[in-house]
Amino acid sequence: MKSGALLEHLASSFTEPVRDPLWGNIFLSPGLEALASSVPFAKLARIKQLGPAHLVYPGATHTRRAHSLGVLHMARRLCMALVARGGMDFVSREGLDSFLAAALCHDLGHFPFAHSLKELPLAEHESLTARLVLEEPLRSLVGATGADPEATAAIVDQDLGDRGDREIRFFRGLLSGVLDPDKLDYLNRDAFFCGVPYGIQDADFILQRVAVGPDDRLGIEERGLMSVESLLFSKYLMYRSVYWHKGVRAATSMIKKAVLLALGEAVLSPQDLYGLDDDSFYASLRATRFAPFALAEAVFEGRLYPVVLDIPFDEADARHRALLDLGSRLRIEGDIAELASATRSRLDPLGIVVDLPEPVSFETDLGVMVDGGSRKGGRAPTLAFAESPTVFSPPVVAGFARALRRVRVFCASSQEAVGKAALELLGKP
Numbered sequence: 476m477k478s479g480a481l482l483e484h485l486a487s488s489f490t491e492p493v494r495d496p497l498w499g500n501i502f503l504s505p506g507l508e509a510l511a512s513s514v515p516f517a518k519l520a521r522i523k524q525l526g527p528a529h530l531v532y533p534g535a536t537h538t539r540r541a542h543s544l545g546v547l548h549m550a551r552r553l554c555m556a557l558v559a560r561g562g563m564d565f566v567s568r569e570g571l572d573s574f575l576a577a578a579l580c581h582d583l584g585h586f587p588f589a590h591s592l593k594e595l596p597l598a599e600h601e602s603l604t605a606r607l608v609l610e611e612p613l614r615s616l617v618g619a620t621g622a623d624p625e626a627t628a629a630i631v632d633q634d635l636g637d638r639g640d641r642e643i644r645f646f647r648g649l650l651s652g653v654l655d656p657d658k659l660d661y662l663n664r665d666a667f668f669c670g671v672p673y674g675i676q677d678a679d680f681i682l683q684r685v686a687v688g689p690d691d692r693l694g695i696e697e698r699g700l701m702s703v704e705s706l707l708f709s710k711y712l713m714y715r716s717v718y719w720h721k722g723v724r725a726a727t728s729m730i731k732k733a734v735l736l737a738l739g740e741a742v743l744s745p746q747d748l749y750g751l752d753d754d755s756f757y758a759s760l761r762a763t764r765f766a767p768f769a770l771a772e773a774v775f776e777g778r779l780y781p782v783v784l785d786i787p788f789d790e791a792d793a794r795h796r797a798l799l800d801l802g803s804r805l806r807i808e809g810d811i812a813e814l815a816s817a818t819r820s821r822l823d824p825l826g827i828v829v830d831l832p833e834p835v836s837f838e839t840d841l842g843v844m845v846d847g848g849s850r851k852g853g854r855a856p857t858l859a860f861a862e863s864p865t866v867f868s869p870p871v872v873a874g875f876a877r878a879l880r881r882v883r884v885f886c887a888s889s890q891e892a893v894g895k896a897a898l899e900l901l902g903k904p
Contacts, residue, residue, distance in 0.1 A: 482555065527730070585600045597749075599634075695842070798829060
């Protein structure tokens with residue numbers, strides 16, 4: 476579709492304002508406004524974006540609904556920037572609308588309490604989102620925006636395949652990548668509500684420097700390279716100061732252990748955890764009266780276990796590698812309890828929680844376009860990000876990931892004894 480027609484659609488169809496503390500006015504089309512007013516979307520207003528992080532950062536009570544609207548806002552602005560530069564001439568209006576609907580709906584299947592349930596044997600939230608999009612009432616609401624519900628679901632959930640569709644492949648790369656609208660919103664939004672400066676991005680500058688590069692992949696002009704470096708460094712600082720703060724990790728790992736034990740003993744099934752918000756999740760746990768849910772109860776009441784061991788994760792250490800398996804992690808918690816009980820009364824393993832965050836990556840396949848991405852006589856060369864003049868060389872990227880990932884042990888009581896036992900079982904020989 477010609478750029479002028481796409482730009483006209485992006486400019487004139489978005490007439491319904493929503494006031495946002497971060498971005499100011501976010502404009503929706505009437506169809507997207509109806510979608511954002513639906514019952515499934517309203518549930519996102521009852522899920523805190525950062526889960527238990529408000530126990531550490533009291534301002535972090537913003538919701539998945541606000542974030543989803545912000546992602547739509549950034550997705551629309553990103554498309555306007557790319558269309559203006561002639562990078563989306565192959566895109567249809569239906570494809571564009573499908574992408575914008577996907578941006579708005581991308582978190583509809585998200586679990587409560589942020590990533591507390593990550594790593595558990597549950598369906599991916601992208602898969603749950605796609606199911607919702609393809610069922611009523613959302614299917615009709617998504618279609619009413621001008622989008623194709625099948626394409627919208629496929630953009631969110633890569634497991635659905637791309638049907639050989641160029642637009643689906645392209646929009647997937649926009650929705651999930653280094654400079655994606657999701658990341659541009661959550662880094663800025665999370666920093667804003669936590670009251671920290673680390674996640675703030677110059678979104679205006681970034682949007683001035685993006686372009687579509689070879690193979691329909693998003694790229695950045697060489698002059699905008701520092702904006703990618705800023706985003707990667709901000710991501711590192713937000714993980715270090717907010718997402719993986721020891722208090723946040725205590726809450727996350729306590730809830731995860733409670734639910735893991737419940738799934739293992741069939742007190743809960745995966746289906747019991749789908750479609751919940753924060754309050755209904757809490758109510759579901761309380762209703763079972765399962766003893767390990769005392770861990771979750773403690774989190775809900777703000778009684779976080781203190782940390783008694785905090786050491787870097789060493790992938791070469793077999794003891795640390797064992798922690799990658801959640802079942803092994805439970806056994807190691809039992810071993811720590813037994814060793815710590817040698818000179819005192821028996822400690823309950825339920826009061827000991829070992830935490831190891833999932834891997835986080837700072838690598839990027841973003842192309843860096845030399846000379847602004849164009850040159851007389853043909854396209855200018857595009858460098859791989861790692862080959863560009865950036866401080867984020869592979870060793871630096873690997874160092875960031877290593878520095879963040881730590882093994883922590885939290886406990887409810889007998890802290891000195893548990894700390895010594897944990898050090899003996901998990902610390903450096």
